[in-house]
Amino acid sequence: MALSLLCDEHIPYPVIEGLKRRGIEAKAVQEVGLQSAEDGAIIEVALREGWIIYTRDADFLRHHSAGIKHAGIFYHHPLAYSIGGCIRRLVLACEAFSAEEMQNSVKFL
Numbered sequence: 001m002a003l004s005l006l007c008d009e010h011i012p013y014p015v016i017e018g019l020k021r022r023g024i025e026a027k028a029v030q031e032v033g034l035q036s037a038e039d040g041a042i043i044e045v046a047l048r049e050g051w052i053i054y055t056r057d058a059d060f061l062r063h064h065s066a067g068i069k070h071a072g073i074f075y076h077h078p079l080a081y082s083i084g085g086c087i088r089r090l091v092l093a094c095e096a097f098s099a100e101e102m103q104n105s106v107k108f109l
Contacts, residue, residue, distance in 0.1 A: 003072075003094045003102065006042065006051035008060075009035060010078070011086075018087040024094050027051070039063055047071045052102050054090065064106050072102025076109040 004025040007016050011028065019026040029035060034042055039059050046053050052072040053060060060073050074093055081089065089109040097107065 003097065003099060004049075004051050005054045005074070005090070005094070006032070006046045006049075008042070008053065008055035008057055010056055011054060012083060014083050015086045015090075018083065019090055022087065022091050024091060026054070040068075043068060043070050050099060052099075061106060064104075069104055071099070072097075072104070073106045074109055075106055081109070 002025065005019065005027070007026055007028050009029050013028070016026050016028050029037065029042060032045065034045060039057075040063070042053065043060075043063060047070050050071050052074060053070065054074045056076060056078040061075060064070065064073060074090060076086070076089070093107055093109060
């Protein structure tokens, strides 16, 4: 099953559009009514819907370390990559991992 991404509100829109153009189902939190939502609400909705969270917010790593269940997290530092670099790494990650492998895990891009 292909991975679906829920992109945190700090992910640049061109990254989300680039993912969509490459066949990745990617939604911004704003598209699903979660703009300015608490991290816990985002995690809860993503888990229920089976969406992998894509974020550059280290708070999600703390939630993971605290044992909060989630469908999976893709993370990288905010200054790590260009827009094109983000897209390339996410496309590869979506091809490399299954939903089962992502369950309650963090993958650092």
